[in-house]
Amino acid sequence: MADNDRMVKAKKSKKNEFYTRYEDIEKEMNAYVEYNPDVFRDKIILLPCDDPEWSNFTKYFAANFKRFGLKKLISTSYAFDSKVDKGSYQLSLFESESPKFDIKKTKSHGKIFILDDDINGSGKIDIDDLKWDYLEGDGDFRSDEVRKLRDECDIVITNPPFSLFLEFFEWIMEAKKQFIIIGDMNAVSDLHVFPHIMSNEIWMGEAFNVTMTFAMDESYETSIKERDKLGRKLGKVPAICWYTNIELRKRHEYINLMTMADNIKYNKAFIKKCIEKYGKVEYKKYDNYDAIEVPVVSAIPSDYKEIMGVPMSFLGNYNPEQFTIVGTVSASQNEGSLNSGKKYNKYIGYKQDGTPNGRTGSTFGKCPVIIMDDGKHPYYEKDGIRVQATYPRIFIINKGEEKNES
Numbered sequence: 001m002a003d004n005d006r007m008v009k010a011k012k013s014k015k016n017e018f019y020t021r022y023e024d025i026e027k028e029m030n031a032y033v034e035y036n037p038d039v040f041r042d043k044i045i046l047l048p049c050d051d052p053e054w055s056n057f058t059k060y061f062a063a064n065f066k067r068f069g070l071k072k073l074i075s076t077s078y079a080f081d082s083k084v085d086k087g088s089y090q091l092s093l094f095e096s097e098s099p100k101f102d103i104k105k106t107k108s109h110g111k112i113f114i115l116d117d118d119i120n121g122s123g124k125i126d127i128d129d130l131k132w133d134y135l136e137g138d139g140d141f142r143s144d145e146v147r148k149l150r151d152e153c154d155i156v157i158t159n160p161p162f163s164l165f166l167e168f169f170e171w172i173m174e175a176k177k178q179f180i181i182i183g184d185m186n187a188v189s190d191l192h193v194f195p196h197i198m199s200n201e202i203w204m205g206e207a208f209n210v211t212m213t214f215a216m217d218e219s220y221e222t223s224i225k226e227r228d229k230l231g232r233k234l235g236k237v238p239a240i241c242w243y244t245n246i247e248l249r250k251r252h253e254y255i256n257l258m259t260m261a262d263n264i265k266y267n268k269a270f271i272k273k274c275i276e277k278y279g280k281v282e283y284k285k286y287d288n289y290d291a292i293e294v295p296v297v298s299a300i301p302s303d304y305k306e307i308m309g310v311p312m313s314f315l316g317n318y319n320p321e322q323f324t325i326v327g328t329v330s331a332s333q334n335e336g337s338l339n340s341g342k343k344y345n346k347y348i349g350y351k352q353d354g355t356p357n358g359r360t361g362s363t364f365g366k367c368p369v370i371i372m373d374d375g376k377h378p379y380y381e382k383d384g385i386r387v388q389a390t391y392p393r394i395f396i397i398n399k400g401e402e403k404n405e406s
């Protein structure tokens, strides 16, 4: 399997066993701690879907327990028998050498790990002070047992099962907890996620739209030869981001903007895109939305105060003090209802060689459409007017706030 397809295939095949590397967790958490050194102080952190025998989230927070001033760390793991992609069963020494070990429960029950005290009297609280037990059930995050832990904690942090991301997201939102979780870029424009981004209830974390390396089960094909410290395979997954509702610096940084005239004259990325698409450097208006198309984030003009459509990658730089998000559109979605209602059913689709491609513009769905023909992709024509749809867009307004340099 090509690494590029991994996330999509993981969802379809319900492959969930992707383990986050210590350094990726550290890099992400540093962003929150740097913004607010007390972000985790006196907090109860729940790490669901995290078996410390295999996962680095517990290791990371146990190692930083004192520095962060944590009150309690709770991790829960999911029973081997309940996993969709089981791989091979590995009983760890941690479990088998413990007096609590129960052969009847080891595969069918989830486990709970708690860290809140220096139980071995070493003078510090660390991973050796983890207390553990079997859960009553399999550790499913949707169970009453884990739900209760969620309700009692302050912050939920994890890389949830990829195939259940949206369900997991709703599970956190309904509890109104603080969270930092890994997901993929597809979820950004989801009907159940985007409205929360638009209303600034949640935002993107530090690592945004990155290709991330995960440890994986042997059954997964990967292109990386090295293995992690536990000897597991490593593989790359593209378009990964973190979702959160905890503050970080990035969210308060202003994007440096040029005027429309300066972008047209000097912005190389914008000039290249415009020449490729329209053969001319200009800000186009959509045919079906009352907004202008800004095909690259760096070309958002400082002197345009109306609605602009920008690529989804804008969210990686979104500062709510600088911009307001008013909607998003993709083929299937129109969050924010800015569409003029114009239909393209009567537009006939053509390949670039001029032969019909058997489609009409009804396949655009709700995508923003521009009067153009880039000379590369199929175009749609009616009465001599050629149109093409853009990729999904986010609609924004520049608030016009000046950057506070003090």
Ligand SMILES: C[S@@+](CC[C@H](N)C(=O)[O-])C[C@H]1O[C@@H](n2cnc3c(N)ncnc32)[C@H](O)[C@@H]1O
Pocket (backbone or CB within 6 Å): 016, 017, 018, 019, 020, 048, 049, 050, 051, 054, 055, 056, 057, 077, 078, 083, 139, 140, 141, 142, 158, 159, 160, 161, 162, 164
């Ligand atoms: C993407 S992996 C991440 C593991 C770990 N959080 C990490 O990042 O290293 C998701 C984990 O969730 C577990 N899982 C799958 N379905 C679950 C469910 N319904 N409830 C709880 N955990 C589940 C999987 O077995 C898997 O170990």
